[in-house]
Amino acid sequence: MKPYLKPKAMRMKNIFKIIAFVVYLIPTVLLAETVEKNTLVLGVKYYNDNNAVQHLVISAKSKIDGKFQKIANIAVKVFITSDADKNNLIGTGITSERGEFILLIPPAAKTEWAKSATQNFVAVSAATKLYEEARGEATITKAKIKIDTADGKIVNAKLLVLTDSVWKPMTGVEMVLAIKRLDGNLNISETATYTTDSAGAVTGEFKRDSLPGDSKGNLVLLANVIDNDIYGNLSAEINVPWGKPLSYTTNYNHRSLFARRGHSPFWLEFLAYGIIIAVWVVIIYLVFQIKKIVKLGLE
Amino acid sequence: MDKLREDKIIADLLPQEFGKQGKIWVVCLLFFAALGVFAYGRQLYYGLEVTAMRDYASWGIYISNFVFFVAISLVGSLITAVLRLTNVKWSTPLTRIAEIIAVSAITFASLIIIVDMGRPERFYNLFLHGRLQSPIIWDVIVITTYFFISLLLLYFPLLPDLKIMIGFKERNGKWLQKLYVFLGSFWKNKAEQFKITDKAINILAIAIIPVAFSIHTVTSWLFATTYRPGWDSTNFGAYFISGAFLVGAGGVVIAMYIFRTHYKLEKYITDDHFDRMGKVLVLLALLYLYFNFNEFLVPAFKMKKSEEDHLLGLFTGEFAPIFWFAIFTSMFIPIFILLFKKGRKPIPAFIAGILVVVGSWFKRFLIVTPTLLHPFLPMHDVPANYHHYIPSWEEWAIAGGSLAGALLVITFFARIFPIIPIHETILETESHENEKHF
Amino acid sequence: MKINQNSRRDFIATTLVAGATLAGCATKNPFTAEEIPDVKPSGEMVKLLSVDGEIIEVDKAFLKPVPELPAVMNTAAREGIAGKKFVMVIDLSRCKSVKKCQTACNHMHHIHPGQNWIKVYPMQEAEHTAPYWQPTTCMHCDEPPCVKVCPVDATFKRKDGIVLIDSDRCIGCRFCMAACPYSTRVFNWEEPKIAKEIADKPYSCETSVPQKVGTVGKCDFCPDMVRQGNLPHCVSACPNGVFMFGDLLEDTVTNGSETFRFSELIKDKAGYRLMEDLGTKPSVYYLPPVNRNFPFENKVESGEEEKKA
Numbered sequence A: 001m002k003p004y005l006k007p008k009a010m011r012m013k014n015i016f017k018i019i020a021f022v023v024y025l026i027p028t029v030l031l032a033e034t035v036e037k038n039t040l041v042l043g044v045k046y047y048n049d050n051n052a053v054q055h056l057v058i059s060a061k062s063k064i065d066g067k068f069q070k071i072a073n074i075a076v077k078v079f080i081t082s083d084a085d086k087n088n089l090i091g092t093g094i095t096s097e098r099g100e101f102i103l104l105i106p107p108a109a110k111t112e113w114a115k116s117a118t119q120n121f122v123a124v125s126a127a128t129k130l131y132e133e134a135r136g137e138a139t140i141t142k143a144k145i146k147i148d149t150a151d152g153k154i155v156n157a158k159l160l161v162l163t164d165s166v167w168k169p170m171t172g173v174e175m176v177l178a179i180k181r182l183d184g185n186l187n188i189s190e191t192a193t194y195t196t197d198s199a200g201a202v203t204g205e206f207k208r209d210s211l212p213g214d215s216k217g218n219l220v221l222l223a224n225v226i227d228n229d230i231y232g233n234l235s236a237e238i239n240v241p242w243g244k245p246l247s248y249t250t251n252y253n254h255r256s257l258f259a260r261r262g263h264s265p266f267w268l269e270f271l272a273y274g275i276i277i278a279v280w281v282v283i284i285y286l287v288f289q290i291k292k293i294v295k296l297g298l299e
Numbered sequence B: 001m002d003k004l005r006e007d008k009i010i011a012d013l014l015p016q017e018f019g020k021q022g023k024i025w026v027v028c029l030l031f032f033a034a035l036g037v038f039a040y041g042r043q044l045y046y047g048l049e050v051t052a053m054r055d056y057a058s059w060g061i062y063i064s065n066f067v068f069f070v071a072i073s074l075v076g077s078l079i080t081a082v083l084r085l086t087n088v089k090w091s092t093p094l095t096r097i098a099e100i101i102a103v104s105a106i107t108f109a110s111l112i113i114i115v116d117m118g119r120p121e122r123f124y125n126l127f128l129h130g131r132l133q134s135p136i137i138w139d140v141i142v143i144t145t146y147f148f149i150s151l152l153l154l155y156f157p158l159l160p161d162l163k164i165m166i167g168f169k170e171r172n173g174k175w176l177q178k179l180y181v182f183l184g185s186f187w188k189n190k191a192e193q194f195k196i197t198d199k200a201i202n203i204l205a206i207a208i209i210p211v212a213f214s215i216h217t218v219t220s221w222l223f224a225t226t227y228r229p230g231w232d233s234t235n236f237g238a239y240f241i242s243g244a245f246l247v248g249a250g251g252v253v254i255a256m257y258i259f260r261t262h263y264k265l266e267k268y269i270t271d272d273h274f275d276r277m278g279k280v281l282v283l284l285a286l287l288y289l290y291f292n293f294n295e296f297l298v299p300a301f302k303m304k305k306s307e308e309d310h311l312l313g314l315f316t317g318e319f320a321p322i323f324w325f326a327i328f329t330s331m332f333i334p335i336f337i338l339l340f341k342k343g344r345k346p347i348p349a350f351i352a353g354i355l356v357v358v359g360s361w362f363k364r365f366l367i368v369t370p371t372l373l374h375p376f377l378p379m380h381d382v383p384a385n386y387h388h389y390i391p392s393w394e395e396w397a398i399a400g401g402s403l404a405g406a407l408l409v410i411t412f413f414a415r416i417f418p419i420i421p422i423h424e425t426i427l428e429t430e431s432h433e434n435e436k437h438f
Numbered sequence C: 001m002k003i004n005q006n007s008r009r010d011f012i013a014t015t016l017v018a019g020a021t022l023a024g025c026a027t028k029n030p031f032t033a034e035e036i037p038d039v040k041p042s043g044e045m046v047k048l049l050s051v052d053g054e055i056i057e058v059d060k061a062f063l064k065p066v067p068e069l070p071a072v073m074n075t076a077a078r079e080g081i082a083g084k085k086f087v088m089v090i091d092l093s094r095c096k097s098v099k100k101c102q103t104a105c106n107h108m109h110h111i112h113p114g115q116n117w118i119k120v121y122p123m124q125e126a127e128h129t130a131p132y133w134q135p136t137t138c139m140h141c142d143e144p145p146c147v148k149v150c151p152v153d154a155t156f157k158r159k160d161g162i163v164l165i166d167s168d169r170c171i172g173c174r175f176c177m178a179a180c181p182y183s184t185r186v187f188n189w190e191e192p193k194i195a196k197e198i199a200d201k202p203y204s205c206e207t208s209v210p211q212k213v214g215t216v217g218k219c220d221f222c223p224d225m226v227r228q229g230n231l232p233h234c235v236s237a238c239p240n241g242v243f244m245f246g247d248l249l250e251d252t253v254t255n256g257s258e259t260f261r262f263s264e265l266i267k268d269k270a271g272y273r274l275m276e277d278l279g280t281k282p283s284v285y286y287l288p289p290v291n292r293n294f295p296f297e298n299k300v301e302s303g304e305e306e307k308k309a
């Protein structure tokens, strides 16, 4: 990045524009407009949480100055099945500051959804002033995870995939077993991922002893399939009492030098108010003395 | 004492109208004050951007000036209170000069702190949301208190003089007469009234000492409560107070000389006064020197890593010229001049006073700026001009304007009220003569 | 100790769906996590399609995102999120001074050009010690000297450990800048150069946007992002995963792609805090710059970056 080069580059651009303008003066004014448009890349990701809530995350990005950047305010239509037909429209949205939005899969998609074990989602945006029209797609096969626990802090999870209208276990898929935390999920042990066996199952041992849970020591365990090419993102969760009860204290209400107004330490309050009162009593006394002098003078 | 002599004293000491010199002086001051106001207008309009302060040097000459004003205001308590309590009689003619310097300096100290604020219009937040934990709040409280005490200390001894002034109706003109009447028409020279004022003045003389000490101590805490090299010192309160005594006494010597020559007060402010003030000044300069030794020698002996850049910057680096200039002009040279009997004559003492005050101003600059430019983590990821601090013309204009403003207040005060207490001078002369009789 | 339920709710509302509340599916587990009953249904039901092709109804309160989470009021922003204590871990062994963190932070907070809340210092303690890059944010000190000195409560310490600034109250005395030993605070010397529509927004302590002339600004740990269940901008922007953010009470920190148990990470890698001797008790921990497999290249010293400034 060398910003000091910018003015020069801009000047060059302007010169080119002027040349272009001169050359195409008569036939085209349109040209100048079409040159600037950027290509937009739409991404579609499928999520199935707890085998219930299905949603899509639609994202928009574009290469600007050689780098991909998130693009806000792009209106996107989302269809189920690859044919972007009015009847298959399942929703629309506008990308946020972070260049994405979330679309819950609505009941309207029911008939299409029932047709096949494999589904297509298509996102389409119309051309705008700055970007060309774009299209993004995701194909997923219906799948779900079952999670359970066993004695000795063992976590069992099973991946089921819809094949010929039956849920069948699927082998060879990577899965993550984790504890739900604020912004990211903490693996239950040092093992990063597990691969499902022939029964579609993975088994992991919970090794995060005395990890703080809620006030009763409950933790939320998760089994995840993350960004799988065929199944998308799947998750299932379960609550277990394997954590350490959270004991939480705060000094927010303590009196301290860094507390807020009205929470200064007692010694400071005594000292300060003591001094202030002592001195101001003297001042007020003296002002009364002036009054006394005035009275004496008027007698 | 005969009536004639008394009349002579009164005639000598009554405030006089501005002469030609006086007018030029006032116009000059007004010009500088106006320039300051103009610069401040620019600052209000454009924000603190017009100053040279930036993220590292986040305080500049406004704060230096603030510390300087607070320092010089301490003199009010020095002359009036300390000398009064120790029963030093020779100081009588100096008390009012000292008090008015104190009042005007403390007024401008609070103004300059408002000038320094990024959001002066939110000043009321200090009262609405004030946090007792913050040294700024302590400063606000003590400055207000000190201002009122100083005002009272100015007012009580003024009462008998007001009566005298009211007697000169013709001379005063309509407005001044009204002012005098408003302030002191009730003063009847009654014995009870004297009893009350004497007592009040005694109380004030005692009360003002701790308050004056605290305003300067608290001001030093604005720095000493932080971790920064050069400020993180337990010595700071005493260091500031001794410095304040010095600059205050220097200020009084200057004022003495100017009033004496301008109003022809040689009989009242005598060579003897200069001699004694000169000695006081030497004593205070030595005291300040002592604290300076402490303040610089001890850290320099250890040369902690965090202090090293700061100290070397002062001794031999970027700030060395100002540092040595300040040390020499505010301490060594005045001490040298005033040690000699001839040096304590009015003119050399006056020059020494000026050196002290000028040197002290730069000393305040050195207390604020070099420390800020030597943070714990190196200066980084900021525009190049953030690495230095050279005050902009607006800052100089505002700082100069505030000094001019303070001088204006003193000048007008001397125009309106007798700068040497008339009544007390008469008493003094009387008792002097009585002593002679016995 | 009982955790304030209201603020707990803020979090749940943002985590996608709680299993137990769904009609029909998900076996009810005997160990119901305490958080779930805390969420009060909004009464507004959303219909959606399950993977089995059934239509289910879910209360809106349990769904993410609650579109455009309303910015919390000033009083709530001053109190902070109960039951949380946010910490950051900065892994010096990964930092190559790519400065994506800085760019993202400056961009998202609309910081005045030239100023930075995140600085990446080239450090070298002594002549014969190794040079390394040290990114600094606000340390969100637990005994913050900046808060101690603020005369008007314009900078304050919250329950969750975050130190924020109320630019609508700050009087611009800059005492906090003098008090902060980490030189983390910047001042808006002039009207910040930001787009009009941003500048016209009401100020929020949690987003620190828009910056206002004559007041201070600094890193805020992005509590607005945290409230939405996202990581602070610097954390998600860093390509090398230098920054890790999390809740000390959950004992977990994450940089988005990796998640660590905080206590283990600090123990294994000998984490430390800056200027511990000052007693400020920072909330930012550093992992020492060991085992780096990339060279230290200081472009500033070789003069390349000078021209920028």
Ligand code: SF4
Pocket (backbone or CB within 6 Å): C137, C138, C139, C140, C141, C144, C145, C146, C147, C163, C179, C180, C181, C182, C183, C184, C185, C218, C280
């Ligand atoms: S790093 Fe500085 S600004 Fe941040 S909390 Fe600590 S003292 Fe305050």
Ligand code: SF4
Pocket (backbone or CB within 6 Å): C149, C150, C151, C152, C153, C154, C155, C165, C169, C170, C171, C172, C173, C174, C175, C176, C177, C215, C216
């Ligand atoms: S500059 Fe603002 S935040 Fe900092 S101490 Fe002053 S009022 Fe408080």
